[in-house]
Amino acid sequence: MLSAYAAPGLFCELTDAPAAAPVRERLAALSIEALHRRAAAAEAELYNLGITFTVYSDKDAIDRILPFDVIPRVLSGAEWQQIEAGVVQRVTALNLLLEDLYHGQRILKDGVLPADLILAHSQFRPEMQGVDLPHGTYVQICGTDIIRDADGGFLVLEDNARTPSGVSYVIENRHMMLRAFPDLVDGVPLRPIDTYGLQLLSALRACAPPAAADPAVVLLSPGSYNSAFFEHVFLAREMGVPLVEGRDLVVQDDRVYMRTIGGLSRVDMIYRRLNDDFLDPEAFRPDSMLGVPGLMRAYRAGNVGLANAVGTGVADDKAVYAYMPRIIRYYLGQEPILPNVETHLCREPEGLAYTLDHLDRLVVKPVGEAGGYGITIGPRASQEERAACRARLLADPANYISQPCISLSVAPTLVDGAVEPRHVDLRPFAITGAKTWVLPGGLTRVALRKGSLIVNSSQGGGSKDTWVLE
Amino acid sequence: MSDTLLARSAEALFWLARYVERTENLARILDVNDTFSRDRAGGQNWLSIVQLHADEEAFFARHTMASAQTVLGFYVTDATNPTSVASAVRAARENARILRPLISTEMWVQLNMFHARIAALGPQDLRPGQLSPLFAWIKEACQLHTGITEGTFQRDQGWYFYQLGRYLERADQTTRLLDIKYHVLLPDPRELGSPVDVSQWNALLRSAAGYHAYRRLHATGITPAQVAGFLLLNRRFPRSVYLCVREAELLLAELKARYGLRRGNAAAERLDGLRALLSGIGIEAILLQGLHEFLDMVQQRLNLLGEDLMAGFFSYGDQRSFESPVSAR
Structure with missing residues (x-):
């Protein structure tokens, strides 16, 4: 073979x-x-x-x-x-x-x-x-x-x-x-x-x-339409804990509960597969339908x-x-x-100058992106792509880092x-x-x-x- | 921890069982219609299937005529029809997907593969001669699900909701089955007792897998009244409305007692009333007041029972809008 x-x-x-x-x-x-x-x-x-x-x-x-x-x-x-x-x-x-x-x-x-x-x-x-x-x-x-x-x-x-x-x-x-x-x-x-x-x-x-003697743990998922839903299921199964969505949880008196067939049941620990922004519409994005209103209050209160x-x-x-x-x-x-x-910070003048001088040898990455988006690989980029990258760097240097290829x-x-x-x-x-x-x-x-x-x-x-x- | 069951999971289990049961019943009805339901001229009456589901409007919006091809397409492969096999299996699988932390891997894999095969069906699979094996396979796939569930699913609260869904759907399907025969067969009194009529009632029994059980009980012959009585009131036949209601009543009582659930009393009372009604009445009295009216009343009570369960268990402690799990209807 x-x-x-x-x-x-x-x-x-x-x-x-x-x-x-x-x-x-x-x-x-x-x-x-x-x-x-x-x-x-x-x-x-x-x-x-x-x-x-x-x-x-x-x-x-x-x-x-x-x-x-x-x-x-x-x-x-x-x-x-x-x-x-x-x-x-x-x-x-x-x-x-x-x-x-x-x-x-x-x-x-x-x-x-x-x-x-x-x-x-x-x-x-x-x-x-x-x-x-x-x-x-x-x-x-x-x-x-x-x-x-x-x-x-x-x-x-x-x-x-x-x-x-x-x-x-x-x-x-x-x-x-x-x-x-x-x-x-x-x-x-x-x-x-x-x-x-x-x-x-x-x-x-x-x-x-620490107050919870036998902590009730749940896994909070954005729901079955999320592309990583399989992993949420997998982890809930491996741990043997309920897989909940935001709509299953409710906050009362700064305490978190889940809705069960027998009524509200206390939740002590949440493994959340939801970004901060979506966790609590009261604290972060008000348009989040996935989160739990009041969750941050309960969290800050240590409950x-x-x-x-x-x-x-x-x-x-x-x-x-x-x-x-x-x-x-x-x-x-x-x-x-x-x-x-080795990483050059374009927010620093030396880093920016070095990056601009060596664009054909460096990989330039935006700092806030994930998933491989927005990356320019210098040695493989065309003249135009490198020029566009240079323009982006000059416009917003703090948004970029560069690394050797x-x-x-x-x-x-x-x-x-x-x-x-x-x-x-x-x-x-x-x-x-x-x-x-x-x-x-x-x-x-x-x-x-x-x-x-x-x-x-x-x-x-x-x-x-x-x-x-x- | 293991003692908690999310209200949403309970509802999804209830619907998972309902959709599989619905699929099995649909396959039974289509199979029997294909094989046994011939009218006097030797033709098959496919319109009755449409009437059975009260789907005339949706059906004739898509097709001009109820032929084997159009009706089978509508009820087997048409994913835009919420009452098709394709829709019911998809809904069952979506509920199972939500329930994967609770159900066994074997339950999930079987449903997932069943769904993949159903979703791949096309018109070429609905040609004459292929139907009987197709429906036999669909029925078997549903029964396989039931068997895997029996052998692998935890006997906790979830089990009760799953079983409740199964029995309520089955009771509902049996009333529908009877109701359509009433529609189709009884309006013309001249046909009562004629050979064609008997073969239609035979078909009805076969679709509920009750033909041989019935023959053992009533060796002398088949009368509409006895068939209706058998399917509605028999104490031992697993698809009779009485037996389904009695099982549901026992399940709910056990669930409430074993897990100390204080809610769900309205559902318990309604089941008790329905069971008392079915055990206290004979088929003659039912026919006297009108079979259709009686079946209609039973169906209404079954619907209300679903609402009782929703209010008692599935939306407990609700403050926000509570979107229900996948349901096609």
């Missing part, structure tokens, strides 16, 4: 990693035809299981699956150790940063972070000022996007500290692999991932108001917990990202275990009857209650289009099972 495979000049997750040798040998013994047959069976199963997201057009609702590549991405125990320690360090720093920003703002006073960057930020929530949270945990669920450069070194690309998604695919992909490729898995010492639901529930319970906390969006911003190494040093007195990608690592991927290299990234998921736990592996996203560097599912990305070896 791998006889015709080559990835010249790129770091390959399978062929350049000694630890992946046993998996590589087993894969090599499989024919492309067998691989295709099993991949097709696996895909059909995803449809039957309804592991789909729904795309709505004017007249139809079309169920799509997240494309799944059957060739796993393998990480050695040593590689994982570095990632795990690096993610824990980063999440710890993010929580300390948020607690500081919403209390004494020491880091602003000490001039480590520019105050205007934070205080004028659209995701900074003054409502959270002085609100104490159990264990000082703001980011209970964090997704850290990690890439690998041409030398195989890990770099953090971005932190997702609002409502990161994708963990359901990690676990469903594993189930799929175990069913479709039992021979590939047999005898390989894989770290299990099936405790995610338990870990999540216990972290959520730990972050519930209900929210995961993630309100106001975490200020910490996972692409501009704040550039300061993360300094933030880690400031709070923890440590060097970052996982380095950042990293040659992302690749992994062998089954495409149209052949196995070819495709770029991948990695999103490990960290859960934090009193302390932080990281799910072994995480979501490996793969850019299915040849040469593409953008792995987001909204931009033609798929996923792979991620194997962490013992």
